[in-house]
Amino acid sequence: MARRALKLASWTSMALAASGFYLYSKEYLDLNDFGAVRVGRAVATTAVISYDYLTSLRRVPYGSKEYLQLRSKVHLRSARRLCELCCANRGTFIKVGQHLGALDYLLPEEYTSTLKVLHSQAPQSSMQEVRQVIREDLGKEIHDLFVSFDDTPLGAASLAQVHKAVLHDGRTVAVKVQHPKVQAQSSKDILLMEVLVLAVKQLFPEFEFMWLVDEAKKNLPLELDFLNEGRNAEKVAQMLKHFDFLKVPRIHWELSTKRVLLMEFVDGGQVNDRDYMERNKIDVNEISRHLGKMYSEMIFVNGFVHCDPHPGNVLVRKRPGSEKAEIVLLDHGLYQFRLDYCHLWQSLIWTDMKSVKKYSQRLGAGDLYPLFACMLTARSWNSVNTGIGRTPVTATEPTTSPRSASSSTTCHARCCSSSRPTTCCVASRLPWAPAPVPAPSSTCRVAASGHWLRTRRRTPVHSSKGPRSLLGRPSAYGRSTFMNSFCV
Incomplete structure (x- = not known):
């Protein structure tokens, strides 16, 4: 009887302790801070996705209608699981997930x-x-630094969030504040991703995404240093100061640190928000031309390229006191130099196919350089081989979607990504990438690494409604079951 009472008391104490810990942790602790929780989520999600691909498509004839329908369902289930993992683990996981979401040519829709x-x-x-x-980095409380500080952020990203505030001198500023736990978790998260990618590669030898982990290792420390971002902002503002359509917010260095960046507040709509542009009577075609000029100058003249051109980082607005449109360029954490990319475009315009092959391979495309050239120009291989300067864009060329290309061709695009550096990723995400490149007109000079190269100017054109074009040579050899299933 005494033993039973003791056991009951023990279980009751354990239940009360567990309940107390739960209530305490719910209010004061974040389970996401525990490494075991983050690792457990990532391992479990990777295992479930791998098992789904291994078993779901095993007994269905490859290429059949049933196979394609089932494969699409597996893709969607796996994508949702991966998205849930990124949202749960936050920080670096969301950053990598955002990058994957931008690889339209390389991953299934x-x-x-x-x-x-x-x-x-x-x-x-x-x-x-x-x-x-703010207290740790600036040594003062918010009310000592600002007259007002909006509690609700203007926007939140994977590494930081931005608040609107007013300084004591009346200036309105944007305050970018890094999430407090990102620095501590980032290196561990990258190591975890590396282990998981290697594990998946053991199951599926053709799965080649280690390049993504390598790039995260190299670039994440730069993006977490807001002083580096401020220096990049000032540098690009100086380089492009002759463009009256471009606005780069000014940095307030006296209140900026590695985790806090204070900049001039500039509002506007995202570059892909057509409703905003229509309401404010902003010419979409004019914005497209400005984007082309801006990025052409970065790539071909300065070799200093904004490497994260997603819509949230490129705003449009009417210039204050004017009816002219203005582009606002944000988030300058990552810039890179692109000499080989300049040479590649020069070769494409000159129809120097030997050099096209050379510089495509130096950018990581390997033997798939014809497909890479098609991805960059959004033209068919016949047009590239004949010369984009001598072949006008036809009615059928821009209406061919990359999703309608053969599955083996698209699979090759993804296999190309296994060894390609950030250059290729950035190239496929530039603002004019969705539109076919027309025949170039007039001559200009292209500067690369301080050397002037004689070439012909390419006028980027962006079609806001037209689908993308991706026509390449299909595969001449097969891939593993997993990579075949991963093709669009």
Whole structure:
């Protein structure tokens, strides 16, 4: 009887302790801070996705209608699981998920469309956490630094969030505050991703996404240093100061640190928000031309390229006191030099196919350089081989979607990504990438690494409604069951 009473008391004590811990942790602790929880989520999600691909498509004839329908369902299930993992683990996981969501040419549509929501669903830090970061980095409380500080952020991203505030001198500023736990978790998250990618590669030898982990290792420390972002902003503003249509917010260095960046407040609508542009009578074609000029100058003249050109980082607005449109360029955390990319475009315009092959391979395309050239120009291989300067864009060329290309061709695009560096990723995400490149007109000079190269000017054209074009040579050899199933 005494033993039974003791056992009952023990179980009751354990239940009360567990309940107390739950209530305490719910209010004061974030289970996401525990490494075991983050690792467990990532391992479990990877295992479930791998098992789904291994078993779901095993007994269905490859290429059949049933196979294609089932494969699409597996893609969608896996993409949703991956998205849930990114939202749960936050930080670096969301950053990598956003990058994957932008790889339209390399991943199935189910993945890109599902992961794109991560651009607008990044978790927010609490005001308590924001105050803590500002206090630690600037040594003062928010009310000592600002007359007003909006508790609701203007926007939240994977690594930071931005608040609107007013300084004591009356200036309105945007305050970018890093999420407090990102620095501590980032290196561990990258290591975890590396282990998981290697594990998946053991199951599916053709799965080649280690390049993504390598790029995250190299670039994440730069993006987490807001002083680096401020220096990049000032540099690009100086380089492009002759463009009266471009606005780069000014940095307030006296209140900026590695985790807090204070900049001039500039509002506007995202570059892909057509409704905003129509309401404000902003000419879409004019914005497209300005984007082409801006990025051409970055790539071909300065070799200093904004490497994260998603819509949230490129705003449009009417210039104050004027009816002219203006582009606002934000988030300058990552810039890179692109000499080989300049040479590649020069070769494409001159129809120097030997050099096209050479520089495509140096950018990581390998033997798939014809497909890479088609991806960059959004033209058929016949047009590229004949010369984009001598072959006008036909009615059928821009209406051919990359999704309608052969599955083996698209699979090759993804296999190309296994060794390609950030250059190729950025190239496929530039503002004019969705539109076919027309015949170039007039001559100009292209500067690369301080050397002037004689070439012909390419006028980028963006079609806001037209689908993308991707025509390449199909595969001459097969891939593993997994990579075949991963083709669009």
